[in-house]
């Protein structure tokens with residue numbers, strides 16, 4: 001690691017950085033952390049907000065149309081507008097006072113391991129995107145997306161069932177199912193949509209869903225939409241899971257819901273135990289594989305492969321917006337019956353515009369690359385080992401050691 005890179009890594013110790021989904025924290029005392037006056041130090045997040053504000057101000061100045069929009073708003077119901085403004089102001093200041101304001105860095109290069117960021121003179125090392133396989137700018141992926149624009153156009157301006165299904169969408173669904181060794185798959189605009197569109201289709205008020213406490217917001221939102229009984233077990237706690245399985249035995253159907261690799265902390269689900277408990281209590285298992293598909297497990301097949309239990313999970317949802325090309329899109333894969341039912345009833349699938357052809361072309365190419373060999377997942381594994389080893393030597397404590 002170069003001098004600049006290692007300084008940067010030290011300087012961003014307050015940020016959660018994920019490498020192979022293992023979060024690390026700095027063990028150094030604060031004296032060893034470079035101050036913001038250090039010329040090589042990445043400025044603290046307050047500085048990021050300042051850069052973003054300056055940028056937005058400049059865009060506003062350059063934007064001739066904006067005042068007209070605001071004027072027309074001002075001509076409307078003024079008292080409602082004033083009340084709204086007071087309310088929003090209170091909300092916004094509350095977020096700032098709570099210290100949870102999220103300022104966005106503006107990247108001026110391609111997304112990659114090294115990026116250019118507005119307000120910084122030198123390149124920045126980027127540890128926090130989900131471009132696990134480095135496929136975002138892969139030449140074959142870029143060539144495929146360019147070609148797809150000529151053959152299949154930029155978009156479909158329709159939902160799938162009205163006039164929005166192309167041959168490449170069907171091809172991708174077949175590839176997804178094959179990759180996971182399932183009967184069928186269904187595409188969504190994102191895994192957020194796949195998660196919010198799943199549970200209410202399968203479960204009703206006679207059923208129960210039993211969910212890990214650290215599951216992603218989109219899973220939580222999807223579960224909120226269904227009418228089933230809801231249980232939540234402490235993260236990875238198999239004793240609580242078992243007791244909730246016992247408690248819900250009177251229900252028509254029980255669904256255990258977990259991430260494979262948890263996006264927040266990088267912990268891996270105890271999938272073998274979960275599947276054993278599911279079998280013992282006649283329950284089903286749903287798994288979100290956003291942070292596993294494509295690179296986790298020997299050939300990138302994910303958490304089932306890592307745990308040596310291929311095929312035991314009933315439903316898998318995953319994202320095309322992370323390792324699998326990183327553009328956007330998501331899917332559910334499982335039996336033909338569940339996919340058929342989702343196509344008929346899943347609201348984000350039915351009532352949202354078809355995934356754009358260029359995004360489909362990216363994912364088709366990525367699955368083609370992944371099915372050739374396991375070079376990429378193996379490279380991620382090697383890099384992760386190397387990174388963890390060096391970070392540990394540098395005094396960081398890593399989760400899951």
Ligand SMILES: Cc1ncc(COP(=O)(O)O)c(C=O)c1O
Pocket residue numbers: 189190191192193195216218259263288290291318319320321328329330
């Ligand atoms: C575990 C998990 N599930 C679902 C999603 C949503 O995926 P997408 O970005 O495809 O909507 C994310 C994205 O951050 C995630 O981390």
